[in-house]
Amino acid sequence: MPERFRVTMAQANPTMGDLKGNASKAKAAWDEGKAAGADLVALPEMFITGYNAQDLILKPAFHLAAMAEIEALAADCADGPALAIGGPLAEDGALYNAYFVCRGGKVVHRQRKHHLPNYTVFDEERLFDHGALGGPYDVGGVRVGSPICEDAWFEDVSETLEESGAEILVVPNGSPYYRDKFDRRMNHMVARVVETGLPLVYLNMVGGQDDQVFDGGSFVLNPGGELAVQLPVFDEMTVHVDFERTPDGWRAKHGEKAVLPAGEEQDYRVCVEALRDYMGKTGFKKVLLGLSGGIDSALVATIAVDALGAENVRCVMLPSEYTSQGSLDDAKDIAERLGVRYDFVPIAEGRAAITNTLAPLFEDTEPGLTEENIQSRLRGLLLMAMSNKFGEMVLTTGNKSEVAVGYATIYGDMAGGYNPIKDMYKIRVFETSRWRNAVHRDWMMGAPGEVIPVSIIDKPPSAELRPDQKDEDSLPPYEILDAILYMLVDEEKSVADCVAAGFDRDTVKRVEHLIYISEYKRFQSAPGARLSKKAFWLDRRYPIVNRFRDDSVG
Structure with a gap:
């Protein structure tokens, strides 16, 4: 024995x-x-x-x-x-x-x-x-x-x-x-x-x-x-x-x-490991992404560098006339801090050509969301062209808050092969960016220190598709939006539950409506790292055609 x-x-x-x-x-x-x-x-x-x-x-x-x-x-x-x-x-x-x-x-x-x-x-x-x-x-x-x-x-x-x-x-x-x-x-x-x-x-x-x-x-x-x-x-x-x-x-x-490690560090490590293995196991070596000067693309660029090394990451600024000087400065600043290749590709000429091409059809109509989305789709086209030419996979940069309510342009900023922050709500994007600036581990290939400029973390989020645009022009403040989304998506709570928790009913109903009508976008979105039990894809499978709305009043 x-x-x-x-x-x-x-x-x-x-x-x-x-x-x-x-x-x-x-x-x-x-x-x-x-x-x-x-x-x-x-x-x-x-x-x-x-x-x-x-x-x-x-x-x-x-x-x-x-x-x-x-x-x-x-x-x-x-x-x-x-x-x-x-x-x-x-x-x-x-x-x-x-x-x-x-x-x-x-x-x-x-x-x-x-x-x-x-x-x-x-x-x-x-x-x-x-x-x-x-x-x-x-x-x-x-x-x-x-x-x-x-x-x-x-x-x-x-x-x-x-x-x-x-x-x-x-x-x-x-x-x-x-x-x-x-x-x-x-x-x-x-x-x-x-x-x-x-x-x-x-x-x-x-x-x-x-x-x-x-x-x-x-x-x-x-x-x-x-x-x-x-x-x-x-x-x-x-x-x-x-x-x-x-x-x-x-x-x-x-x-x-x-x-x-604590959950915050584990979440970030998952984003890094998910991208590293997705690349390694599919055969891609390099990535590129549009660097807007905003917090989401800044964090994705940092994750990419930590996963793959700066030499394998290309960041591209694609400014329009609505891109602020602050965004131009911040994008260049983080690219330099990360040590990545930084390309500057203005879209004004291409946008003018598209606008002129569509002018006979759009005559006597008011400019609006369509024209805004042309900018995003043109950026997606240019990034995909670079991807084809250089063999670099495009990373998308939409956070879970945006993915949930469809605050993203299909065939535009949603175009790409992988999204490291797809399951990370906007508030957590800010928290994670601050954490990465303060912490460095040996599994990170990027440099230690404040790699994400504080100016990017502190400024109000904006898609910059029209003059003086702010995310809160179209959405509730992210503190409110994320809390409602967590209840409706992650916890499958009812509208009545959200109202009982103190949220305005009209706001909750609007968020619920946005979640449902955006399902077709998620169906066509890039895969991304799973951080929760209710990530969009296999965890949460909803029909695209769906007229149900929750009218519960508690």
């Missing part, structure tokens, strides 16, 4: 669909584990494919190739520790989210996920079949149970494993970030160790996938909920954890206990 048991935790970053590349990462982790004398090397949920594969996982050619890659990986890892890795399992006409245990050159155990999440970004009910409750697997005389991600959020799977002889729980996860999610994970896992009396290894992946970022933060708990190991968030790493047999069962020896 073994007295010691070593688990190698691979908090790793897969790339969606890169089966061979993901297998290579798994093999590298296994090599590290073998060199360290590990008994078991564990990889996260669905690691061989990447997660969340959505409908790609239903494609037979894909899931069969993934299974074949796991079989080949098992053969490559024959002489050494057991290897546990997540992937799809197709058998008897069913498809499972599974965890494969490889030993001696073969797959010796297949754990099938029982509880399938079907909320926020998850659609596993339509993708997978429910696996039956199963038992533990043997690794060198130690019985290990592996509830897969959601299975550990409920008591039945872990209890079944404990009742059938499990001595240690190893929980593989593909758990994406939203603010304060770590506390929920920890609470659920503490409940499992209290219920079963078993130590638990919580293993989460890291890295970006489309809008989602997997934040790692893997940890090990001893019975009673004692924290033995805490890995950092977001960092890819391989760590060895030793367990010792005691009269009361297995206990993990204490190891690294990383201090986790």
Whole structure:
């Protein structure tokens, strides 16, 4: 009967669909584990494919190739520790989210996920079949149970494993970030160790996938909920954890206990990691964006530099006659502070040509929003032309407040490939900009210090599409707008709830109307980093054609 048991935790970053590349990462982790004398090397949920594969996982050619890659990986890892890795399992006409245990050159155990999440970004009910409750697997005389991600959020799977002889729980996860999610994970896992009396290894992946970022933060708990190991968030790493047999069962020896940053820092890190991985995994090397002299584009430019390095970021000022001297000065100032390439491309000549072309059709009409939006669409055209010419992906810069109420021009400032602040409300944009000026971390590629000029943070927001324009000419003050949006969007509150909270009913109804009529814009918007449980895309899916309006009065 073994007295010691070593688990190698691979908090790793897969790339969606890169089966061979993901297998290579798994093999590298296994090599590290073998060199360290590990008994078991564990990889996260669905690691061989990447997660969340959505409908790609239903494609037979894909899931069969993934299974074949796991079989080949098992053969490559024959002489050494057991290897546990997540992937799809197709058998008897069913498809499972599974965890494969490889030993001696073969797959010796297949754990099938029982509880399938079907909320926020998850659609596993339509993708997978429910696996039956199963038992533990043997690794060198130690019985290990592996509830897969959601299975550990409920008591039945872990209890079944404990009742059938499990001595240690190893929980593989593909758990994406939203603010304060770590506390929920920890609470659920503490409940499992209290219920079963078993130590638990919580293993989460890291890295970006489309809008989602997997934040790692893997940890090990001893019975009673004692924290033995805490890995950092977001960092890819391989760590060895030793367990010792005691009269009361297995206990993990204490190891690294990383201090986790506050939510404000984690949000910003998500924006950086999401962009960095989106670029790296799609093959883009450089980005460009319109730099208006306003706070949103300033923060996006800073995120881009922190993610990719200043040499890979191009900022373009595209002024019209309504662009203030202050905006011209601020845009040039931040470009210099960030060290990026700065191009100055006035749009007056192009706008005049478009205006002249449309003049016969627009004769006897009053200038207004149409003419304002021509400026935005011309800027989008010019940025996309530069993107095509130089192979640089355009970043859009609309914050969640603007995205929610449609305060953006489709085919104009919404044109682009990715939006790092899509899920960040305007007030938080200001807060995050101040935070970045005060804080610098080693994962940031940009310079420390006050990279965003205070003049940009302090001035009233404006689209500058007409003389003396301010955002508050068209929208409620952002303090009010963001609070109403948070209730209507993030909390799904009613109009009556908002009024009861002290907001003017007419203002709430106007905001509600803007949210609904802007759905078609969001449907065509660029993806962006997910920071909340109600990000626009998979978290919140509304019809475009929709006449419902909430007439509740409380």
